[in-house]
Amino acid sequence: MKRFEYKTIEIKPKGTWTWKFDIVEIDKILNDMGSQGWELVTTESRDMSGTAYGFHYTFKREI
Template sequence: MQKWEYKTVKVDAKGMLGGVVDVQEFDGLLNQLGQQGWNLVSVFDTNMMIHGTSREIVAVFKREGS
């Protein structure tokens, strides 16, 4: 039976009204975790602000466990 381990990473959106993620920084995070064997499963926002913007997103990763 295949076993998985999971990792969640919070990414803060920047700016006065929120909703702006540093794409280069996020790409770097994705590449770094990918080199460690983590696969991106899902990304979602957690803090809906006025006008539908968000101050934080969460990325969920998984990789084969032992």
């Protein structure tokens, strides 16, 4: 029987007045997780009043 472990991380935008997501930094984080054997299974936007203030990325890997 296969067994998995799961890990969820939050990536928040940079900036105070105007929020921006650093795509290069997000790719770095996702590639680092992949190199550790984690597979991205879902992404959830953290919204408030129509504005994304972060994302939850959930990963899994076989144990």
